[in-house]
Amino acid sequence: MKILSFKAVLFPLLLLPLLAGCGGQDPQSASGPERATAAPAPAGPALLAAPEEKNQLPDGGWFTWRFAEKPKLGTAIIKVQAFDKSGARVNAYELIGEYGMPSMRYHDSGPVKFQLNKKGDYLLPVELVMPGEWSVLIRVKSGKEEIYAGQVLFTL
Secondary structure, three states, rough: OOOOOHHHHHHHHHHHHHOOOOOOOOOOOOHHHOOOOOOOOOOOOOOOOOOOEEEOOOOOEEEEEEEOOOOOEEEEEEEEEEOOOOOEEOOOEEEEEEEOOOOOHHOOOOOEEEEEEEOOEEEEEEEEEEOEEEEEEEEEEEEEEEEEEEEEEEEE
């Protein structure tokens, strides 16, 4: 009786899945109903304009955003100022923020309401706990309806 070596048994087992895939038709070259189609990627929120630039709202108003200080590890404050179509400052909107690291979505903040200060600025504390890529999503609501969602991406 001949004893097979470990390599003699393992090698065919590793090749089996590769050989099994060779018999079918390549989905990219198929035509008709068999052709595999990728689902379109879900549309994400728009990217916000640069800090202190106008972000147009559908009701004719607009808002600007900026960090109170350059973001670093710890708490960074995002400041948003809203304006009506005539350019007068308003605080009639409800702003909701969400922040996190795109590569670690399970650590996201979840929805957090911006707070108004005495000057009428919307403020959101953002806890930056590690270096890397970060995103902040700003949702603007008028009444109960969300009228805008935009995000800013940055790296610490």
